[in-house]
Amino acid sequence: MSGNDSTEQNNPTCCHPIGRITEEFTKYLEKTSVIAKVTAVLKMLYEMNEKPVDPLEFIRTNMTEVISEKVELTKLEEEYDTVMQQIAILQQENMNLMNKLKELEKNESNSEENSEIAGLSSDTKIHESD
Numbered sequence: 637m638s639g640n641d642s643t644e645q646n647n648p649t650c651c652h653p654i655g656r657i658t659e660e661f662t663k664y665l666e667k668t669s670v671i672a673k674v675t676a677v678l679k680m681l682y683e684m685n686e687k688p689v690d691p692l693e694f695i696r697t698n699m700t701e702v703i704s705e706k707v708e709l710t711k712l713e714e715e716y717d718t719v720m721q722q723i724a725i726l727q728q729e730n731m732n733l734m735n736k737l738k739e740l741e742k743n744e745s746n747s748e749e750n751s752e753i754a755g756l757s758s759d760t761k762i763h764e765s766d
Contacts, residue, residue, distance in 0.1 A: 673699065 665671045677698045681691060688694040 662671075677695050680698060681687070681694055
């Protein structure tokens with residue numbers, strides 16, 4: 637065995653090209669929006685006139701705000717969809733009840749007219765018998 641063989645066995649980059657692994661990891665971070673979120677927080681830190689005493693705490697705090705905002709937004713979107721469905725159901729029920737009310741009012745007015753007509757015809761028959 638030559639000296640080069642033992643060096644190659646101890647070198648982890650000989651069998652796994654570091655460039656390919658780094659590229660795959662970078663794609664993963666881009667796909668999951670990690671790079672964009674970290675960049676946004678670092679940009680906020682960079683643009684501050686007065687830099688915080690503990691920049692790591694600033695990053696940690698602002699990263700959780702970015703993540704919690706997304707969770708909150710998703711929760712609000714789901715709640716909005718649910719409320720909109722409930723509104724549609726209530727509007728349909730309201731329309732059905734309004735139609736039923738109109739029908740009942742129509743039937744009631746027809747009944748009153750029929751009663752009045754029946755009452756008039758009874759009065760007419762009574763006067764005719766006199």
